[in-house]
Amino acid sequence: MNNLALEAILNEFLKPNLIKDYCPNGLQVEGKPEIKKIVTGVTASQALVDAAIEQGADAVLVHHGYFWRGEPEPIRGMKYRRIKALVENGINLYAYHLPLDVHPDVGNNAQLARLLGIDECGGLEDGNPRSVAVWGELPEPLSASEFASLLEKKLGRRPLFIDGGQKGQIKRVGWCTGGGQDYIDLAASKGMDAFVSGEVSERTTFSAREQGLHYFGAGHHATERYGIKALGEWLSEHHQMDVTFIDIYNPV
Structure with a gap:
């Protein structure tokens, strides 16, 4: 081609x-x-x-x-x-970059939802059909430790967990793969039980604690392996291209 x-x-x-x-x-x-x-x-x-x-x-x-x-x-x-x-x-x-994050099929956010079994419900940014941050619901509520274990099992690394002080279980989840930690405030305003991103900042700790939602830092690389892999598979399937995904290890 x-x-x-x-x-x-x-x-x-x-x-x-x-x-x-x-x-x-x-x-x-x-x-x-x-x-x-x-x-x-x-x-x-x-x-x-x-x-x-x-x-x-x-x-x-x-x-x-x-x-x-x-x-x-x-x-x-x-x-x-x-x-x-x-x-x-x-x-x-x-x-x-962002076009791959937000794509409804092969995008990083969509692929992470499928990997975790989250039913994606929509964007967190009102009026933006290509919202960078999204939200959805787990099929069954999970405790914070159970959700952390799910992330570790699916992504191959233990997430950083910041306890938001909730007593209930996690049902509504907001997320933004990669460096999306600052969407945590928007997630809190939308009533999420938890928020997941790839990276974490010093301020993220206090946003989680003071707004009462659990935060999980699952790794920038770990949360964004799946979109580019899915895009390559789409090219192979729909355009008969010879595509090989190579995962260069990155602990961040």
Whole structure:
């Protein structure tokens, strides 16, 4: 498939034009025009780029790419080495950030809900059909320890738990994968019993305790492995692309 045709397919499916983001979405580094093999991963680290070269990939498709708002603009050091490796090997780099978080099928939020068995009910942001933070309900109420165990079993890591002082069980859950910890206040205002995100900030502790909801920090990488993997599987199924997901370990 032509590299620009692949970008058009991904843009049509993920609709990045409908959401304001912190980085460019789509083809970030242009490589060879013909794509036969794609490697997917969470972040376009040097380790993932090296793995793609070893696999003989023509393209790398990630959730976290390059050229973030506010980062230094010169292409030097770590950024230079990564881009140099892509260019020298003719590898195209595609990245989709918030459009992948919010997609109703392959998105990180949707995939996490399926993994945990949560019935997704809607967005936490009123009037926003592409809300970055969402909420849903567990089929059966769980205690905080039972919900922590569920997260550990499904994600392969023990979550950070901040006790909100509730006496009841968890039924209504709000979540935002990755660095979505500051949506905890919105979740509290919507009457959630618990909130899950990938990262945690110092202020998150007091928001949870003072607003009476449990908080679970489940890991940025751990909560965002599943969207990019699902996107690759969609490309394989619907467009007959050769796609390999490579999970570069990240404890954060």
